[in-house]
Amino acid sequence: MDIAALLKDASIKSTDKRERIANAMRGGEISVKQIAACEFDEKQTGVILEAMEAISRVTPDIADVEWLHYAEAYISSSSNSLKREASRVVGNIAHLFPENLGSAIEMLMGNTNDVGTVVRWGSAYALGRIVCIPQYANSDLFAALTDLAERETENGVKNQYLGGLKKAQKLRK
16 A cells, blocks of 8 residues: 555545544555555644554554554644544553553653643543553542642543543552
8 A cells, every 4th residue: 555645635534534544454465564654744644643543543463563663753742633533543552551651651740731721631541541551540640630630620631630540440459
């Protein structure tokens, strides 16, 4: 699959592009490593991240550590939609790579005070899933997310924290 040609084709809707990319990734026609070797604009990268999120939400085990690295690169993007999608990918696959989450956690925590609700929601989504991993349920992350949940005024964001904290509480020693 020529992903660059697909993404540049204005006659194909974004949703169709996302589905084609997702199918190619599921089928092994294209890897995240191959995608990372190319340069795409913001909109094209958004389509890729949306495809990765759709796949990882349903079948996270398809991901390798390259998925995590690719998504991490966009957690601190200037684009709110890229931050959100990258955070969702990280949240979906975090349990597969618990030893590799240090920089992702740091960047996600940096986005917890963003003015954009979608950015805070994406970060809360990922952090709420990370805190459910046993080694993080028993770490300082639990207390940090408890504090964030108490301060968050947007219910959708707050509920992402609370859901993760509730599950993590069962794992705490």
